Amino acid sequence: MERGLLIVLSGPSGVGKGTVRKHLFEHYNNDFDYSISMTTRKQRAGEKEGVDYYFRTREEFEDLIENNGLLEYAEYVGNYYGTPLQYVQETLDSGRDVFLEIEVQGALKVRKQMKEDGIFIFLSPPDLGELESRLIGRGTDSVEMIQKRIQKAVQELKLIQYYDYVVENNSVDQAAQKVRHIIESEHLKVHRNLRHFTEIIEEME
Ligand code: 5GP
Secondary structure, X not given: OOOOOEEEEEOOOOOOHHHHHHHHXXXXXXXXEEOOOEEOOOOOOOOOEOOOEEEOOHHHHHHHHHXXXXXXXXXXXXEEEEEEHHHHHHHHHOOOEEEEEOOHHHHHHHHHHOOOOEEEEEEEOOOHHHHHHHHHOOOOOOHHHHHHHHHHHHHHHXXXXXXXXXXXXXXXXXXXXXXXXXXXXXXXXXXXXXXHHHHHHHHHO
């Protein structure tokens, strides 16, 4: 049995990763499973334990780090976020794809560990050409503040070099469809189908 693929959707903060991911799972029947993350941040209204996240204390989270129970984790605005390892391993081993939606530090860690089985998709801000003018905004921020925002955006965009695909988030549905097409195409790569074809050729010979 072929191992599943690990699909990683990531990108700058505020780009709409969560919205695209939710849209993808709510509106399409996918052949891949979402890996529910663990976090120490407070549960928001409407969020469900074991659906949106596994909500844990810092202590519980740190225990899991020590016991190597996470594929990756990162600290983001004062809270831990991480991907439980067991679910990912078992699902990939069973031949199904796993979908992660994580911030960039975590994605880079996964990239280092799973270059072969991983597909890394960078969700980029919409209207990239107008990003600078949007960051400059309506003139209410100080020049210093604007400079900082531009620098941060540049640093985040530079990370694109570590990814395999880029999807501009101009429309949520189009972005979600592009993600689906990427995954479909990855499965059509010859090296992922070679064993199957080799068997058929051998039988026919
Ligand atoms: P939020 O608190 O808004 O749900 O998520 C904050 C950020 O954490 C988002 O950028 C989201 O993609 C990221 N995130 C969610 N789960 C994980 C995870 O398991 N690992 C990492 N590294 N980031 C995550």
